Amino acid sequence: KILIQIYHMTIYYIFCSYKIWIEYKTRKDSLALYWLRSDQTSDGTHPFLLTNNQFTYARGIFPCQDSPQVRFTYTAKISVLKAITVIVGGRQCKSIIKGDQDLHTHIFYETNPMPSYAIIIMAGLLKSKHNNFITLWAEEKHFMQSKKVLTFCRKAINITNELCGFPIQDEFNICVLPSNIPEIELQCRTMIFVSSTLLDEDPIFMCDTIARKIAQSWAGGLVTCRNFQHLWLIKSFSIFISSKILEFRYRPMIQMMFMRKRIFYDLNVKMRLYGIDSQQKLVPSLTDILPKNITKSVPDEVGYYLLDSLQKDLGGSTVFAQYLKHYMRTFCYQSIDTIDWKDHLFSYFDSKHEILMSRLDKWLYKLNLVSMYDDLYDSVRNLSEILTQQWITTNTTDKLSSKLTRRLLHPNINKMHFLNYLYTSPITLPIGKLESIHSIFPLDEQTCQIR
CATH class of the missing domain: 1.10.390.10 (Neutral Protease Domain 2)
Known part of the structure; x- marks a missing residue:
């Protein structure tokens, strides 16, 4: 809590305005920061920072009332190495003050009232591509794919x-x-x-x-x-x-x-x-x-x-x-x-x-x-779910049926449906059925979401 007392509050000072200057420092281990060292980024040359303002984490970055109902405008000045891109609250900087040959100060301002969780700071070495009013930012490694x-x-x-x-x-x-x-x-x-x-x-x-x-x-x-x-x-x-x-x-x-x-x-x-x-x-x-x-x-x-x-x-x-x-x-x-x-x-x-x-x-x-579950399930159920249910409840074989196998080989969304179904099912699969899944699509060769 911050308690501010203004003294000499007589009738002559009622219509005076005041500026309050608060000095603060964020801990390096704050949950509000994703701080990557240079060696943790794909190019390995510059660090990367992203603030995590979810829920009440914004108070770990700057003094604020971080309830969604509290909205405010703001200005910000952030000094970084000149190679670093900085974006605050989804906005690119309005102007840059060049300091010495290595350091630049980026100036931001937001005129629409925003909740604290939206004032996200991102800084890193990123490439950009513009398309009308939209700008893509990504590291060199991911740029073409992005x-x-x-x-x-x-x-x-x-x-x-x-x-x-x-x-x-x-x-x-x-x-x-x-x-x-x-x-x-x-x-x-x-x-x-x-x-x-x-x-x-x-x-x-x-x-x-x-x-x-x-x-x-x-x-x-x-x-x-x-x-x-x-x-x-x-x-x-x-x-x-x-x-x-x-x-x-x-x-x-x-x-x-x-x-x-x-x-x-x-x-x-x-x-x-x-x-x-x-x-x-x-x-x-x-x-x-x-x-x-x-x-x-x-x-x-x-x-x-x-x-x-x-x-x-x-x-x-x-x-x-x-x-x-x-x-x-x-x-x-x-x-x-x-x-x-x-x-x-x-x-x-x-x-x-x-x-x-x-x-x-x-x-x-x-x-x-x-009481609603069955109606919701019926609205999304299809042949894959029926085949999967038959397979996990059958004790006579661990092998997947040919129909189910064909559905799982392509595309990836069929694999996601299948694995989601298994995950939400209360039935525990024996090791033989797990090995059968791995033989159809080895999990170490799949995308991150499927793994």
Whole structure:
């Protein structure tokens, strides 16, 4: 806590303004920092820094009230070696002050009020490629492979601009992270961070993951939840918007089926790891829950199913797309809670109150995933799941059937579905069946996600 006392506060000083200067220092072992030494980067010549502002980590970087409802504008000055690129809060620097021959000071400012978690600092030796208002940043090692990310992002941002309104047109940055930084979910209005391991994944999985990150530029960067109890407003809206991006981008059913399966399996994994009680409400009680464990108690996949259900019941995708734009326009650069969302929903669909009451009562307050599970599973189940279930419950053979084997050989998303199914199944596989899986696709030869 910082307590500031201003003395001599007489009537003559009431209308005076004050500037407060706070000197602070961040510990090197702070959880808010990903700090890579030169030898930990792919080029081996310069270090790399990324701040991890998730939840309440921002207070480890600078003095702030790091609740999502507290938004503020800011300016920043950062001095680095002249070869280093610096981006703060998704913005490239507005000007550079050249110091000595090796050191430059980068100046940033943000005029839109932002939550503390969006003020992310990135500094490293990176190459760049520009495409209109979008800039790709990546290390030399990953640069050529990263260009496919730029191509998809340009199309996805254009789709989201049209879908949600409040278009991003002046600046958007994509940073492909060094290999030593894991997949990380940071929310910023004008920047996304992509794991370099994602570049080797199945294109459908890669695009689905990036689409969710882009969607959060609107669902988490433009409109923010008031506190983490209402985190579903960010997560669920992001999943819903990303599903629309893929729907516009990919017409074939296989891509859309993968997206729906991924949402279901993500929910299934949560139910298995954390129990069903924690999944009963979209707005859970977070008493005695550490910030880093909040996502375990927020069933954002259920929020997606709620929004998808509302879309079907309130007039279809065209009507709901207009609502989505109105939602973004109403709450732009604000922090809201579930009550704010409900009030706006009832106001927008003024003639649909009876439908809304029944749907929200079911999904928000009387959610019973056990009774809903079969319906959700039936919506994504296909022949692969049927063949897999037959195989894991058969004791007479460890070998996979020829039909299932053909499905697992290509493409990678079939392997992901298969492994997800095994992971969420309560059945323990004997060593013979595990060896049979390894013989079909050796895990040490697979992508990072499959491993």
